[in-house]
Structures are given as structure tokens and as C-alpha cells.
Amino acid sequence: MNTHTDLGSVPAERPRPTPHPTHRLTLLLKREFWEHKGGFLWAPVWAGAISLILTLMGMILGEVALRRNIGDGVVKVDGQVMINGLDLGQITSRMDAAAIRQLAGGIDLSLLMAALWPLIVLGFVVFFYALGCLYDERKDRSVLFWKSLPVSDRETVAAKALSALLVAPTLAVAAAIATLFGFLLLLSLFVLLHHGNPVALLWGPGSPLKVAALLLAQIPLYAAWALPSVGWLMLCSVWARSKPFLWATLLPVFSGIVVSWFGLMNLFQLDSGWYWKHIVARGLLSAFPGSWNLHPAVRNGVDVNTPSDLLDVLHPAHSWALFGTTELWIGALAGLAMLLLAIRLRRWRDDN
Numbered sequence: 251m252n253t254h255t256d257l258g259s260v261p262a263e264r265p266r267p268t269p270h271p272t273h274r275l276t277l278l279l280k281r282e283f284w285e286h287k288g289g290f291l292w293a294p295v296w297a298g299a300i301s302l303i304l305t306l307m308g309m310i311l312g313e314v315a316l317r318r319n320i321g322d323g324v325v326k327v328d329g330q331v332m333i334n335g336l337d338l339g340q341i342t343s344r345m346d347a348a349a350i351r352q353l354a355g356g357i358d359l360s361l362l363m364a365a366l367w368p369l370i371v372l373g374f375v376v377f378f379y380a381l382g383c384l385y386d387e388r389k390d391r392s393v394l395f396w397k398s399l400p401v402s403d404r405e406t407v408a409a410k411a412l413s414a415l416l417v418a419p420t421l422a423v424a425a426a427i428a429t430l431f432g433f434l435l436l437l438s439l440f441v442l443l444h445h446g447n448p449v450a451l452l453w454g455p456g457s458p459l460k461v462a463a464l465l466l467a468q469i470p471l472y473a474a475w476a477l478p479s480v481g482w483l484m485l486c487s488v489w490a491r492s493k494p495f496l497w498a499t500l501l502p503v504f505s506g507i508v509v510s511w512f513g514l515m516n517l518f519q520l521d522s523g524w525y526w527k528h529i530v531a532r533g534l535l536s537a538f539p540g541s542w543n544l545h546p547a548v549r550n551g552v553d554v555n556t557p558s559d560l561l562d563v564l565h566p567a568h569s570w571a572l573f574g575t576t577e578l579w580i581g582a583l584a585g586l587a588m589l590l591l592a593i594r595l596r597r598w599r600d601d602n
Contacts, residue, residue, distance in 0.1 A: 251541060258566075264468035265557060266537045268314070272572075273322070273453045274401060274404055274405055275408065276319070276413075278401065278405060278406060278409035279409050279412060279413060280412060280483075281409075281411055282383075282412070282413040283417060283418070283470040286379060286413070289375040289418075290375065290379075290413070290418050290421050291421050291425075291434070293371050293375050293424040294367075294368030294369075294371050294372060294375075294421060294425035295368070295425045296427070297367040297370070297425070297429075297430030297575040298365075298367055298368045298373040298425050298428060298432070300367070300424065301367040301429060301433075302363060302364075302429060302432045302436065305364070305377065305437055306392060309335070311444075313440075319435070321568055324529055338484070353451075353455050354378060354455035354456055354457070355561075357452060357455055357456035358457050358460070358461055358561055359432045359561070360433070360437075360458055360558055361433060361456065361458055361461045362430075362461055362560070362561065362564075363433060364429055364430055364433035364435075365427065365429050365430040365465060366426070367426075367429060368422045368423075368429060368445075369422055369423070369426055369465075369539045369540070370427040370538075370539075371422070372418060372419060372422035372539055373446055373537050373538030373539060375418055375424045376414045376418050376419075376476065376480065376537040377479075377483065377538075378539045379414055379418070379487065380393060380399055380410075380411075380414050380479075380480045380483035380484050380487065381483045381484075381487050381495060382487060382494065382535070383413075383484065383487055383497055384407070384410070384484055384487040384488040384596060385487040385488070385490060388488075389577055390452055401598050403593050403595050403596045406596070407589060407592055407593045409559060410484065411480060411481075411484065411589055414476070414480045414484075414537075415471055415472070415473040415476060415477065415480060416469070417513070419468075419469050419472045419473070420469055421465060421541075423468070423469060427462045427465060427466075428518045429459060429460060430461060430465075431515075432576050434452060434456070434458055435581065437452055437503075438452055438453070439501075445450050460561075461497075461561070464561065464565065465564075465566040466575060467564070467565075467566045467570075468539065468540075468564065468569065471542065471569055471570060471573070471582075473538055474573070474578055474582050475541070475542045475572070475578065475579065475581070476536045477524035477536075477582045477585030477586065478532050478533055478536055478581040478584050478585040478588070479532065479533055479534060479535065479537040479585070479586060480536075480537060480581070480589075481584065481585030481586065481587070481588030481589045481592070482498065482502075482533045482534075482585070483498055483537075484588070484589060484591075484592050485591055485592045486498040486501075487592075488592045488595045488596050489592075491594055493506045498534075499534065501527065502530040502533050502534060503530065505529075505530070506522070506525055506526050506530045508530070509522055509525045509526070512521040512525075514520075518532055528577065528581075532581055537580070541571055543563055543564075543569070545572055545577075547572050547574070547575050548563060548568055548569050548571060548572055549563065549568075550568070550571065
């Protein structure tokens with residue numbers, strides 16, 4: 251019996267669409283986040299939580315010391331006697347406009363100092379993440395698995411660099427802003443316990459939204475400024491067969507010692523301090539937020555006389571002036587060059 255198969259009735263298999271490069275990059279960014287969630291998310295969150303706990307403990311100890319010192323509960327302010335401790339409402343009612351402005355500057359500065367804890371942790375997280383992100387996958391041989399996937403070395407290195415330059419600082423700034431408002435809530439509770447109005451005393455004079463906006467404005471500046479440090483650390487991570495921390499730190503330091511010892515920078519009409527500042531420090535310390543605030547372009551036109559003047563340094567009108575300097579862009583180009591070299595090295599550096 252002859253069987254007849256109608257090939258025309260079999261539906262043709264549709265070709266599978268090729269994943270878009272941005273889709274693969276998004277998946278790689280998610281992979282980096284979930285693999286390093288402890289450093290990217292929980293480290294700054296716990297740093298902010300610890301700062302709030304210490305603040306609460308300090309308030310409790312201060313309250314105990316205050317009540318112990320006043321003894322019978324009588325406090326005199328401008329000749330008036332207040333019973334049952336400190337009355338912030340009566341104290342602030344006697345403040346003039348200049349004192350209110352100083353109070354506002356002090357509140358904003360306190361909010362900024364409270365928000366620094368997650369940002370300090372960010373510097374260490376980015377430093378050690380960039381130093382180990384390419385070395386660890388060679389150490390545990392997981393690089394062989396990732397190379398078997400249809401993901402290029404360029405996309406992998408780019409995802410790791412973006413995680414260090416954008417994802418980690420964004421999460422740290424979010425944790426810093428949450429810590430900022432948590433600190434303000436603790437202060438509000440302290441003011442309420444002492445017969446004060448938190449809205450009139452803290453939320454009105456202070457500018458928590460302004461401080462939060464200034465922190466958010468530092469993210470693109472951090473990405474550009476930290477690029478040479480991230481590039482150098484990732485280059486050492488992909489190149490070193492062992493102990494990448496020693497290679498990453500000792501090479502710049504010993505090169506600085508050699509340059510200083512033999513006065514090599516004199517050949518370019520420069521002193522040895524230039525090498526330590528623009529090569530060694532930029533390569534190792536640029537990953538720490540705020541390290542650019544000492545640059546003359548940022549401090550230009552800012553006289554730090556009052557607490558509010560410190561916030562002016564963070565204002566984009568001053569901090570973003572760094573984008574107009576050649577030093578920033580030369581460092582960024584050097585960082586990109588080191589990332590390109592890291593891509594080339596990753597193609598064959600699997601320690602087989």
C-alpha cells in the first residue's frame with residue numbers, strides 16, 4: 251500500500267528571533283545584581299541601618315545624661331524657668347532670622363552626614379567588586395560555562411563595568427536617601443519629646459528633598475570619575491593569575507616610588523606629586539564617592555564659611571564643572587582603554 255504524505259500541509263517552523271543586544275545586556279545586569287546582591291543592596295542598607303541605630307542610642311544616652319544633670323527638672327533659659335526638662339519650643343521662639351538660617355544649614359549638613367554611611371560603603375563595594383568580578387569566574391572555572399553561552403566578552407565586561415559605575419551607586423544613593431529621612435524622623439521624635447514642633451523646627455527650615463536631589467545628581471559624576479579606577483581594577487582582575495589585590499595596589503605604589511626616587515617627572519617639567527595625584531590616586535581611590543570634591547574646578551567660587559556652604563559644593567553648578575575639565579575626560583578615556591584591554595584578555599585568559 252502506498253502512503254502519500256502531503257508535505258505542503260506541514261507548517262513551516264518559524265525562525266526564532268535573534269535576541270537584541272540590549273536584552274542580553276539587561277539579563278547580564280540582572281545576573282550581576284543577583285550574584286552580588288549582598289554588596290550592591292544589603293551592604294549600603296545595613297550601613298544606613300547601623301547609623302540610625304547608633305543615632306538612636308546616642309539620643310537615648312543624651313536624654314539620660316540630660317535628665318541626670320538637671321536633677322530636679324528645672325532648666326533656666328534667658329531667665330525663664332522651665333519645668334520637666336528642656337523645652338525646645340520656647341528656645342526656638344527667641345531665634346531671629348539669622349539664627350534660623352544657621353539652624354537650616356546645620357540641619358541640612360546633619361542630613362548629609364547621616365547619608366554618608368552607605369556612600370562610604372559604596373567605595374569599598376565597588377573597589378572589591380571590580381577587583382574580583384573577572385578573577386573569581388576564572389578561579390571557580392565558571393568562565394567556561396559563561397563562554398559557552400551566546401554572550402560576547404564585550405557584553406560581559408560592559409555589564410560588569412556598568413554594574414560598578416551605575417547600578418551600585420544608584421542603589422547606594424537610594425539607601426542614603428532612605429537613611430536621610432530615617433534620621434530626620436528620629437530627630438522629629440526627639441523634638442516631640444521636648445515640646446517642639448518638628449514641622450517648624452526641622453522640616454520647615456531644613457531641605458531634605460534638596461539634599462536628596464543633590465545626592466542623585468552625583469551619580470553621573472561618579473560614573474565618569476570612577477571610570478579609571480574601575481578600568482584598572484578590572485584589568486588586574488582579568489590579568490592576574492593570583493592575588494589581584496596585591497597586583498592592583500603594589501604596581502601603582504611601586505611605580506610612584508620609582509618615579510619619585512629617580513625624579514622621572516622632571517623630564518616633563520612636573521614634580522613627583524603630579525604622578526601620585528593623577529596616576530596612583532586616580533587609579534586606586536576614584537571609586538570612593540566625593541573624592542572629586544577636592545578638585546579646584548569644584549571648589550572654585552565656593553567659600554566654606556557656614557554649614558550651608560558645604561552643600562553648595564555638591565550643587566551641579568559647582569560639582570558638574572568637573573565635566574568641563576580635561577583631567578576628567580583623560581581619566582575616562584584611560585579607563586575605557588583599560589576596559590577594552592580587559593575584553594581582549596578575557597578571550598583567552600581562562601587559566602587552562
